[in-house]
Amino acid sequence: PGLLLGVVLGGFCMLFQGGDVGGIFEAIHYGVEAASGHEMVDSLLSGGGMDGMMWTISLIMCALTFGGVLESTGMMQTIAGTMLEKAKSTGSLVLVTVLSCLFVNVLCADQYLAIALPGKMFKDEYANRGLAPRNLSRALEDSGTVTSALVPWNTCGATMASFLGVATFAYAPFAFFNLLSPIVTTIYGFTGFSIMTMEEDPASPEFKHKMKLKKSPRELEEYIANYQARTRMAD
Template sequence: MGKKIPMWQIALILLVLIALLIYTLVIIGGTVHIPIAATAAIASLIAIKNGFKWSFLEKAMINGISRAMQAILILFVIGMVISTWIAGGIVPAMIYYGLMIIKPSIFLVASMLLCSIVALSTGSSWTTAGTAGIALIGIGAGLGLPLPIVAGSIISGAYFGDKMSPLSDTTNLAPAMAGSNLFEHIKHMVFTVTPSYIIAMVIFAVLGMRITNSSEVNMNEVAVLMNGLRDNFYISPLLLIPPCLIIAMVIFKVPALPGLFGGALLGVICAAVFQGENFGEVATVISYGGYVSETGIDFVDTLLSRGGMSSMYGTVGIILCAMCFGGVLDSTNMLASICDVMLKVAKSTGLLVTMVVISCIAVNAAASDQYLSIVLPGRMFKTAFEDRKLKAKNLSRCLEDAGTITSCLIPWNTCGAAMSSSLGVATVAYAPYCFLNLINPLVSIFYGFTGITMEKMTDAEYEEILEQRRLDNEIAANALA
């Protein structure tokens, strides 16, 4: 192991990352792969200069990638789902019936509400975006609505449901890190997420009405899309069964990977039975360029030419680069050093909550991993919350208000990459419209400064905490003896 890396060197790494990202994304219009990979190399050189061996850093990178392997596999399966559901007519059917029943003025609100229900039922924002989300993007496109705003409504709803569902992995992870009870944690989140949700709904309602009253909604384009779908796909209510089965599988706790893979198989069956596709053609759609629409209508072809495992290669590349970078920062304790500096600033409860929020966002950006953004700040700030006699559920709520909810706003984070790939909208384009995700951390900080719902321990509860610390220290001392 090497020595502690000076803070100025850590700051230099972060400044290099920011400079490279700005140059690549803003000036030359490139992708985030090279900036992150280059910064990972610089971070490794600085770590080696401080006594860390390359073999140790390499292992840390591999461990970081291992943590992301489930996410990578899910991305590949989502690529399969998107392509087979288009080939099978499932997505076209969802778009077709959606265009029949959803008015443009209420679409953004309806989109957020629908995704909230799906994600609350499944506990997964990724599953929601990869199934209901892709259909809603199609409906929004058909209505002529700006796709970044549509994506913002989808993601706002998906992350509300993910955050509040007891089936969600992050909803279980946050209380585990803070030491609170799962259902107490969910109840406590109601206080911050409810005003955030209402504000976001109001904004989407206003945007929906304003867009409807402008020239942006083209009903002729809606008719063209519906005719194009009906002429090129067999459309039937039976094609709505697979999405319902996916939701049912997740409700009955079928794990995400087999559940989504089952959805892809349903897409293959629908392609063969309803659309007359042969299995060889569907296999090509799954593996290579995804489904290629050839209706002759440019708008429809652009909308439906998507999916396939190969469509996820760029996203997976971002994740691999980001997890290498995050692995170096975490294993050399650079992230812990950043959190230590933040902890010194937290002189009041409001500042403490603010530092938790900032650290969660910083870890989401630096380590590119939603789980680390909950685990590391949870570990770092647990004692500080206890010393202020703040109940553990206050910390677990802060971790979700910032760690879970902001992960999709960062292009190179696994969640940002997954949302962008599933919905076909760049992260930087949809991020300003993810109103729930932007407002929720601010509400959490407001509660920290005002003391609203920041529940305190009783003296007896605090004494129990101190006694438990004493016992833990004795166990640690005996283990070292």
């Protein structure tokens, strides 16, 4: 809504200043070229338009199409099944999740697919092992989300390199959070630190069933509400 409102207001201002409808659509497509007489100001105000972002947009479209083909043909499920055969422990399951996210980020070149595809592939496996969904969510975020900016042909890496004017491999060695997050979450998986089971997760039915044996329904709801409030404050 904010972007659409900006376009509408910009078009109105252009008409108010004597422009025409053709000029509005030309600015939307090709951007604008400022001529204030100051080089720095012109560099800040010039640019924009769909044409300037078409390379990134086309990359996103190709990545989503390719990811859809991989999912609909069952290729990713086959790969996941092979990897899960090696994942005997919780740590190895987390490691497989991390590696899958990295693989999709490199192969499919899109952050969304690096989260959605492994999430769908491993959701049932985490549930079958009695692990809370937040464990899968953390593994996806710590690997699929943050590492997408480190891949030059990924939509995130391409966008950041375009905006910053710095090559992806140039800033990658200094992106410590992006580099360390997958390692830390894998260590958590093998050590069991902060790994939560279904019975320990207040949002899960298993936890509610277990707590019903110890608390009244009202006490249970109060406990869950207090826990969620503390979690939001911590975030």
